[in-house]
Amino acid sequence: xxxxxxxxxxxxxxxxxxxxxxxxxxxxxxxGDAEEVxxxxxxTGAGGGTLAGKLAEAGFxxxxxxxxxxxxxxxxxxxxxxxxxxxxWLEDRLSEGDDPIALGSxxxxxxxxxxxxxxxxxxxxxxxxxxxxRSLLGYGHDWPVDWRRMWQxxxxxxxxxxxxxxxxxxxxxxxxxxxxxxxxxxASAHVLARACEAMGVDWAACPNATVSAPHGKSxxxxxxGFCKIGCATNAKQSTLNTFVPRALAAGxxxxxxxxxxxxxxxxxxxxxxxxxxxxxxxxxxxxxNVVVAxxxxxxxxxxxxxxxxxxxxxxxxSSGLVGKNLMVHANHAVWGRFEEEIRWYKGPPSxxxxxxxxxxxxxxxxxxxxxxxxxxxLPADFxxxxxxxxxxxxxxxxxRMADYNHMAGLKIVGETMPQERNRVELADETDPxxxxxxxxxxxxxxxxxxxxxxSVRFMREAMAGAGGQQLFTSEGTAHxxxxxxxxxxxxxxxxxxxxxxxxxxxxxxxxxxxxxTGGGVNPSMTxxxxxxxxxxxxKTLAARGEV
Amino acid sequence: MRDxxxxxxxxxxxxxxxxxRPRGHGGxxxxxxxxxxxxxxxxxxxxxxxxxxxARKPRPRAEPxxxxxxxxxxxxxxxxxxxxxxxxxEHFRGGYCNDAMYxxxxxxxxxxxxxxxxxxxxxxxxxxxxxxAHAASLVTGTAGxxxxxxxxxxxxxxxxxxxxxxxxxxxxxxxxxxxxxxxGLAEGRLRRAPIMPPRVEGRLLxxxxxxxxxATSAEAGLLHFRxxxxxxxxxxxxxxxxxxxxxxxxxxxxxAAGLRRLARAACWTTAAAGAAGVAFHAWGVHRNHGxxxxxxxxxxxxxxxxxxxxxxxxxxxxxGALDLMDIRDEGRR
Numbered sequence: 001x002x003x004x005x006x007x008x009x010x011x012x013x014x015x016x017x018x019x020x021x022x023x024x025x026x027x028x029x030x031x032g033d034a035e036e037v038x039x040x041x042x043x044t045g046a047g048g049g050t051l052a053g054k055l056a057e058a059g060f061x062x063x064x065x066x067x068x069x070x071x072x073x074x075x076x077x078x079x080x081x082x083x084x085x086x087x088x089w090l091e092d093r094l095s096e097g098d099d100p101i102a103l104g105s106x107x108x109x110x111x112x113x114x115x116x117x118x119x120x121x122x123x124x125x126x127x128x129x130x131x132x133x134r135s136l137l138g139y140g141h142d143w144p145v146d147w148r149r150m151w152q153x154x155x156x157x158x159x160x161x162x163x164x165x166x167x168x169x170x171x172x173x174x175x176x177x178x179x180x181x182x183x184x185x186x187a188s189a190h191v192l193a194r195a196c197e198a199m200g201v202d203w204a205a206c207p208n209a210t211v212s213a214p215h216g217k218s219x220x221x222x223x224x225g226f227c228k229i230g231c232a233t234n235a236k237q238s239t240l241n242t243f244v245p246r247a248l249a250a251g252x253x254x255x256x257x258x259x260x261x262x263x264x265x266x267x268x269x270x271x272x273x274x275x276x277x278x279x280x281x282x283x284x285x286x287x288x289n290v291v292v293a294x295x296x297x298x299x300x301x302x303x304x305x306x307x308x309x310x311x312x313x314x315x316x317x318s319s320g321l322v323g324k325n326l327m328v329h330a331n332h333a334v335w336g337r338f339e340e341e342i343r344w345y346k347g348p349p350s351x352x353x354x355x356x357x358x359x360x361x362x363x364x365x366x367x368x369x370x371x372x373x374x375x376x377x378l379p380a381d382f383x384x385x386x387x388x389x390x391x392x393x394x395x396x397x398x399x400r401m402a403d404y405n406h407m408a409g410l411k412i413v414g415e416t417m418p419q420e421r422n423r424v425e426l427a428d429e430t431d432p433x434x435x436x437x438x439x440x441x442x443x444x445x446x447x448x449x450x451x452x453x454x455s456v457r458f459m460r461e462a463m464a465g466a467g468g469q470q471l472f473t474s475e476g477t478a479h480x481x482x483x484x485x486x487x488x489x490x491x492x493x494x495x496x497x498x499x500x501x502x503x504x505x506x507x508x509x510x511x512x513x514x515x516x517t518g519g520g521v522n523p524s525m526t527x528x529x530x531x532x533x534x535x536x537x538x539k540t541l542a543a544r545g546e547v
Numbered sequence: 548m549r550d551x552x553x554x555x556x557x558x559x560x561x562x563x564x565x566x567x568r569p570r571g572h573g574g575x576x577x578x579x580x581x582x583x584x585x586x587x588x589x590x591x592x593x594x595x596x597x598x599x600x601x602a603r604k605p606r607p608r609a610e611p612x613x614x615x616x617x618x619x620x621x622x623x624x625x626x627x628x629x630x631x632x633x634x635x636x637e638h639f640r641g642g643y644c645n646d647a648m649y650x651x652x653x654x655x656x657x658x659x660x661x662x663x664x665x666x667x668x669x670x671x672x673x674x675x676x677x678x679x680a681h682a683a684s685l686v687t688g689t690a691g692x693x694x695x696x697x698x699x700x701x702x703x704x705x706x707x708x709x710x711x712x713x714x715x716x717x718x719x720x721x722x723x724x725x726x727x728x729x730x731g732l733a734e735g736r737l738r739r740a741p742i743m744p745p746r747v748e749g750r751l752l753x754x755x756x757x758x759x760x761x762a763t764s765a766e767a768g769l770l771h772f773r774x775x776x777x778x779x780x781x782x783x784x785x786x787x788x789x790x791x792x793x794x795x796x797x798x799x800x801x802x803a804a805g806l807r808r809l810a811r812a813a814c815w816t817t818a819a820a821g822a823a824g825v826a827f828h829a830w831g832v833h834r835n836h837g838x839x840x841x842x843x844x845x846x847x848x849x850x851x852x853x854x855x856x857x858x859x860x861x862x863x864x865x866x867g868a869l870d871l872m873d874i875r876d877e878g879r880r
Contacts, residue, residue: 162775181772181774182709182710184713184714190702193703205710212773212775213773213775214777214831214834215777219836220836222836222844222848233836
């Protein structure tokens with residue numbers, strides 16, 4: 001396996017990798033650079049990949065580019081944590097602030113399929129009230145999309161990914177049945193169940209984006225447990241093996257290892273296409289519409305780097321909000337040792353979930369909510385956690401790791417507040433392609449700390465109730481949200497409720513950077529639901545001649 | 548292995564009592580594979596011997612009641628065979644972590660032998676041995692039902708948790724063994740010591756079979772629901788057998804000729820669906836990661852290839868019951 005830098009694009013000359021095969025191909029329609037396509041999409045993750053599939057199926061001509069390689073999971077993914085670092089966006093970024101974010105494995109992917117190739121498959125929906133959190137709950141911002149509309153889109157995404165979820169979900173409004181049934185709980189999930197029962201709160205099997213029965217060419221999950229570093233059986237439903245193949249079948253072109261560095265604008269101020277680097281060459285793709293789907297750091301970075309005389313502060317940035325209001329999820333965890341063997345690496349890492357504190361509003365000394373899930377980190381991942389949290393290394397760490405099979409943990413996905421000071425900017429330093437690197441500034445606010453503290457107190461008590469001993473706590477963050485907020489007016493947001501830029505009418509954003517608030521659940525389902533929503537809106541607008 | 552844990556972890560913990568200690572997880576699977584292959588080999592030898600014994604016996608002209616009894620016996624045989632193979636595999640999957648788990652394949656294997664050997668034309672002293680084997684099936688199957696319920700109930704969430712119903716011991720599976728025992732005992736009565744007119748025997752057996760069909764269909768329904776009915780053919784075992792149960796039950800209540808004909812067709816359909824189920828499950832095994840090349844894992848991970856023949860058994864038993872009901876009809880003529 002060559003290093004990523006040495007890889008060559010695979011999707012070209014009329015064919016793209018067949019992700020369900022060893023070495024095979026599927027036919028791919030190809031467009032010329034000078035051919036003005038309906039949409040060029042930058043990024044093929046939860047937002048871009050989903051949108052590419054939906055738009056291609058609607059009959060638009062689509063070229064989707066990704067800076068990462070086009071993997072075939074069956075042949076390219078190894079059961080080796082370090083090797084699989086190749087799935088992360090590890091290019092240097094400057095991380096600053098009071099609580100600088102660790103960038104890479106927990107929040108940015110670099111592959112066709114984006115972060116969904118390495119996500120933990122936790123497939124939760126936003127609480128309905130969160131879409132109006134300012135009006136109903138008194139914090140953050142309202143979303144310009146109604147929750148009922150979003151729930152229709154969740155339905156479509158869950159069906160496309162055949163989410164395996166519980167028959168009865170204890171929280172939120174009544175929802176239809178998950179397309180596939182929940183997976184068997186592992187011992188780690190049983191710890192969460194016992195912990196919740198000890199605290200008197202509900203728990204449920206966690207809806208997961210890995211199939212519990214065959215789905216097309218995806219075999220049912222075999223519970224290898226290497227999910228987070230890339231599923232090598234295709235049981236995991238990422239955009240790489242769902243919407244991207246659909247996009248290809250519907251006539252979209254996917255260009256892997258194609259790094260878009262600039263969105264070009266015409267004299268009328270509209271987007272004209274993108275400048276990108278692929279296979280050692282600088283090229284330009286003409287397009288009638290440009291969609292940016294590079295996630296909360298690369299999307300603002302690309303928009304800021306596309307400044308022109310007509311858009312001096314960066315593209316779509318008349319509000320000055322591009323790159324602002326970056327959010328993460330608090331990712332605090334409580335770990336403990338159990339008398340019995342747990343073997344938490346068996347199966348998907350998060351098979352049980354408690355969303356109690358997402359839906360309970362009383363007895364909280366903070367805004368927002370959090371969910372916590374059972375855990376199953378692989379050894380190197382967990383050793384890093386122990387070393388960081390306990391400050392031990394060498395023989396002492398080795399001795400602690402001897403208990404690996406007896407460990408269990410609960411980890412939160414906790415909502416943080418949108419703050420304008422948390423932002424993405426362009427640094428003076430440039431990357432090898434000459435593009436200014438991203439400077440990411442992040443600081444937690446008092447509310448974020450209150451939420452994390454509450455979760456740690458609650459989980460410690462719960463873990464003790466489940467029989468956990470020698471408890472210890474770790475801190476961290478996961479996921480990214482915000483940076484190109486969607487909103488109601490050009491002054492308070494970068495794009496409207498359709499993901500369309502207020503400033504440049506043929507420029508769209510379709511990824512997690514749209515989030516006005518972060519919510520207390522993993523963002524992938526919501527990003528994909530937004531992509532479905534935006535695709536539907538584009539179809540409607542195009543039918544009216546407004547695209 | 549050297550204990551590398553630090554002192555504070557090395558403190559003496561109360562050891563788990565023997566019965567709670569985990570066993571058979573991974574470490575001795577080769578051991579278990581050996582045992583499993585051994586049992587399979589024994590079962591195969593048994594069948595060969597049974598076949599040889601059958602061949603030696605002169606075939607008597609089939610008297611109607613004996614012919615019906617033979618169908619019931621074949622039904623019991625299909626059920627016993629299905630349970631023997633299925634429990635062998637599924638309990639292997641469970642690592643035979645409880646010794647009682649060996650009982651199911653062993654008793655079902657004995658029942659298979661007892662039903663596979665054609666009985667002699669005149670009642671001989673093997674009657675007791677046969678009845679003991681079938682009674683053992685009935686008792687083991689019934690105890691198995693209780694054991695499986697206990698296994699489901701002890702997990703977090705208990706008997707009300709769908710996760711436990713999906714993935715703990717299958718709640719109704721041991722019922723197949725109990726049913727095989729019942730049919731085996733009934734066959735003995737029919738052949739050796741009829742105490743009722745065939746019409747009554749037929750109606751009783753038909754009623755019993757209708758209930759068994761419903762129970763087995765419910766079990767298949769639960770597990771196919773777990774599989775999200777991802778293939779439309781997965782609806783077959785939740786439609787054909789209940790339909791057969793309905794008409795068979797109706798025929799038991801009112802043995803009119805029309806109903807019996809309909810019930811006969813339904814029983815044949817159910818038996819055919821059971822046979823087709825083996826093929827469908829074999830296809831299902833292929834849809835698991837690695838397909839049939841990875842048979843060692845996928846026979847266990849995939850749909851149980853040995854389970855659907857239970858419907859063959861129930862279909863045959865239903866046909867036997869209908870044959871008995873027909874005898875009365877003929878007598879009237």
